[in-house]
Amino acid sequence: MSRQGADPIERPSATASSPIVAFQAVGMRYGRAPEVLRDIDLTLAPGSFHFLTGASGAGKSSLLKLIYLAHRPSRGLISLFGQDVSLMGRRELPALRRRIGVVFQEFRLLEHLSAFDNVALPLRIAGQRPESYRADVAELLAWVGLGKRMHAMPATLSGGEKQRLAIARAVVAKPDILLADEPTGNVDHEMALRIMRLFVELNRLGTTVMIASHDQDLVSRFGAPVLHLSEGRLAPV
Amino acid sequence: MSLDGDPDDWTRWKPAPLLPRQDGRDRGLAFVIAVLCFLATLMAFASLAANRAAEGWVRDLSASATIQVRPRDGETDSEAAARAAEALAAVKGVTEAASLDRAASEKLLEPWLGQGGIPADLPIPRLVTVELDPKAPATAGALNGALREAGVDGEVDDHSRWLADVKRSAGAIGGTAIGAGLLVAMAAAAVIAFATRAGLAARHEVVEVLHLAGAQDAFVARLFQRRFALLAARAGLYGAAAAAALAAAAHVFGGSDGFTPVLPMVWNDLFAALPVPILAAMVAAVAARGTAMRLLKAEP
Numbered sequence: 001m002s003r004q005g006a007d008p009i010e011r012p013s014a015t016a017s018s019p020i021v022a023f024q025a026v027g028m029r030y031g032r033a034p035e036v037l038r039d040i041d042l043t044l045a046p047g048s049f050h051f052l053t054g055a056s057g058a059g060k061s062s063l064l065k066l067i068y069l070a071h072r073p074s075r076g077l078i079s080l081f082g083q084d085v086s087l088m089g090r091r092e093l094p095a096l097r098r099r100i101g102v103v104f105q106e107f108r109l110l111e112h113l114s115a116f117d118n119v120a121l122p123l124r125i126a127g128q129r130p131e132s133y134r135a136d137v138a139e140l141l142a143w144v145g146l147g148k149r150m151h152a153m154p155a156t157l158s159g160g161e162k163q164r165l166a167i168a169r170a171v172v173a174k175p176d177i178l179l180a181d182e183p184t185g186n187v188d189h190e191m192a193l194r195i196m197r198l199f200v201e202l203n204r205l206g207t208t209v210m211i212a213s214h215d216q217d218l219v220s221r222f223g224a225p226v227l228h229l230s231e232g233r234l235a236p237v
Numbered sequence: 238m239s240l241d242g243d244p245d246d247w248t249r250w251k252p253a254p255l256l257p258r259q260d261g262r263d264r265g266l267a268f269v270i271a272v273l274c275f276l277a278t279l280m281a282f283a284s285l286a287a288n289r290a291a292e293g294w295v296r297d298l299s300a301s302a303t304i305q306v307r308p309r310d311g312e313t314d315s316e317a318a319a320r321a322a323e324a325l326a327a328v329k330g331v332t333e334a335a336s337l338d339r340a341a342s343e344k345l346l347e348p349w350l351g352q353g354g355i356p357a358d359l360p361i362p363r364l365v366t367v368e369l370d371p372k373a374p375a376t377a378g379a380l381n382g383a384l385r386e387a388g389v390d391g392e393v394d395d396h397s398r399w400l401a402d403v404k405r406s407a408g409a410i411g412g413t414a415i416g417a418g419l420l421v422a423m424a425a426a427a428v429i430a431f432a433t434r435a436g437l438a439a440r441h442e443v444v445e446v447l448h449l450a451g452a453q454d455a456f457v458a459r460l461f462q463r464r465f466a467l468l469a470a471r472a473g474l475y476g477a478a479a480a481a482a483l484a485a486a487a488h489v490f491g492g493s494d495g496f497t498p499v500l501p502m503v504w505n506d507l508f509a510a511l512p513v514p515i516l517a518a519m520v521a522a523v524a525a526r527g528t529a530m531r532l533l534k535a536e537p
Contacts, residue, residue: 070449072537090454090534098451108446112257116250124252125452138247150247169450 018082019043020177020208021067026076028062035074036062038232044210046176049203051219052212054229060212061105063229064179067210068102069093081176098126101175103183105212107166109154115141115165116150122173137172143198144168145191159186167195171202178202180211184218196222255447256440256460266432267472270425270521274476274513277421281509282484284414286502291407293501296371298396298403302380304365306336307390314339317389318363324387325367330375333368365391425517426524429469433461433528444533458529466522473517477510 021044028037037059044050054060065071066078069085078086080096088096101122109118119141123133141150144164146157154162163186170178178199184192196218203209210227213219219226228235304325308317318336325334337345342361355361369375377395384391437444444457488502 068449070445090536094448094451094453094456097449102449108442108449110255110443110446112443113253113255116247117253120252121255121446122450124255125447125450125456130250130252134247134250 019079020046020048020081022077022079023066024077024079026066026073026078028059028066028071029074036232037066037073037229040076040234042227042234044177044208046208047203047206049200049209049222049224050211051222051224051226052210052229053214053216053219053226054212055214058229059232060229061181064102064181064210064212067177068100068179069097098122098173099176101170101173101178101207103163103166103170103178103180105181105185107154107162109162109165109169111154114151114153115146115157118154118165119168119172121169126173133172137168140168140172141165144195160188160191163187164191164195167198171198174202174205175207177208177210180209182213183211184213184215192218254460254464256436256443256464262432262435262439263468266428267468267475269428270469270472270517271476271479273421273425273428274473274517275480276476277418278477278480278510278513279483280414280417280421281513282480282502282506284411285506285509287410287414288407289501289503291403291410294403295400295407298400299374300369300371302367302369302375302377302393302395304367304380304384305362305392305394306365307362307392309388309390314361314363317391318365320387321365321384321389321391324383324389325365325380328375328379328383330370330373330379331367332370335366337364337366339363422516422520425469425520429465429521429524430528433465433525434532436461436464437529437532454530454533457533458526461529462522462526465525466518469521470514470518473514476517477513480513481507481510 021042023040023042026037026040026042027035028040029035040063042063052060052063062071066073067080069080073086076086077084081099083096085093085096110121113121116137119137120130120133123137124130138147138150141147144167146152146161146164146168149157149161154165157165163183167180167183170180180199183199184195187195192215199209199211200222304321306314306317306321308314315336315338322334322336325331339361342364343355345364346355346361367375367380377393377397380393380395384393447457484502485504485507488504491502
C-alpha cells in the first residue's frame, strides 16, 4: 500500500463489469415510522469512488446501513456483489459483510478491547491465525499514527485517535467495498488528507469506496462523483 | 490484552476475549451454580451411601433363613427344633443351622411383650436359624423338602418379602436421586439461559459490531457458550469441593459407622464429586449456546 500522493480519483471505465451495488426503487423505514429513504435507484461500479452528501437527517447513514447490511429495505431490491440480498437468509449475510469495511460515524469501537484487538477484530472473525496478521495490524496502526498507542484502550484515546482506529479496523481486511460515515469529522485537516489518501489508495487497488460527508471542501478537492440525498431521495447534484 | 514493557511490542500479542470480562451478575450466577453443584454432589454421596446400605441389608437377609418349628404330639419344642436343625444342616447350600432356645426366642419377643413379661406357660414358637452359603444359597424349597423328609412340621421364612421391600426402597432412592439430579441440571440450565439472555441484552452493542464485522450467529453463540461453560466449571468445582469436604468431615467425625449408620460412606465415594464440574460445564455450554442461537436467529 503506497502512502503518498493525493492525485484526483480515476473514474472506472465505461466498460466496467456488473454493478457491485445496485438499488432498485428501494425504500427504508425504522419500525412503523415514515420512510427515511424513498425510491432509491443506485448503482456503484466495482472500483468506483463516490461521495454521498446531504444535510443532516437526509438519510446518508440509513443508505449506508442498507449497503453494509445492518438494515433491511422496506421495499425494493438491493443487489450486492451480484446477489439479491433483499430476502437473503441470516446465515448468508456474514460472508458478504466480511467484504465490506465500515467506518461508523460513532466509531463503534469495542471499549473492552485494546486498539490492537479492535483492528484485528475482522481478521479474527474471518478465522485467520494471529501469526498471519499481527505484523499487518501493527503496520496499519503505525500508519494511522497509533503506533505508540497499540495497546491503549479506546476510552483513553482522543476523538481523532478513535476515528483513525475505526478507519484502521475498516480497512484491515482489505474489503471490496469501503463505506465511511463522516470519516474526517474528528481529525485535523492534515490527518483528514492522509485518511482520504488512504481511501484513494485503496480505491486504486480496486476497492469500491463511498464516503458520506458534508465537508464540501473535501468533496470538491477529490473530485469524485457525488450522490446527493435530500429528504430521503437521491437528487441530482 | 496488556503487555508489560515496550508498548510497541506487538510480537507477543495474543487475542483478548471478545466479550467483556466478568461483572457482578456473573459472580451472582457463579454462586447459584456453585450451590446447585453442592446440592447435586451431596445427593450423589447420599445415593451411593443409601445404595451401599441397601446392598448390605440385602446381603444380610439373603444369607440367612428362619424356620418356625411346631412340635408334633409327644414331642417337646426343643426336640422338634433340634431335629429340624439337624435336618437342615445337611442341606446343600446351608453352612450352619442352629435352634434358638426359649430364652433366645423370648428375647426376640421383648420389643412387643416387654422384659420378663412372658408367662412361663405361654407357648412360644421355636425358631431355627439357618446360615446360607452366600455363593450358592439353599432355596426355600430345598429347606422345606428337608423338613418334610425329616418329618418336622415347620414353616420356612427366607426373608424374600423383606428383600423385595429393601430392593424396592433402594430403587426408589436411586430413582429419586437421578430425578433430583435432573431437576438440579434443569435449574442450572434455566439460570444459565436467563444469564445468556441478560448477557446478550447487556452486550448488544458488542454483538452488533461482531455481526457487522462478519460474525456468524454461531460465532457469537460460541463466545457465550465458552464464557458460561468456564464459569460453570469453576463454580461446579467450588460446589463439588465444598460438598466433598462436608462429606469427608462427616465421615471422619460421624462415628465408627462413617457418615451415619444408615448411610455408610467410604472414601472412594468422594470420587463422585469429580465429574460434577464437567457436567456443570456441559449443561451450561448447551444452555448458553441454545439460548444464544435462538435469540440471535429471532433478530431481523
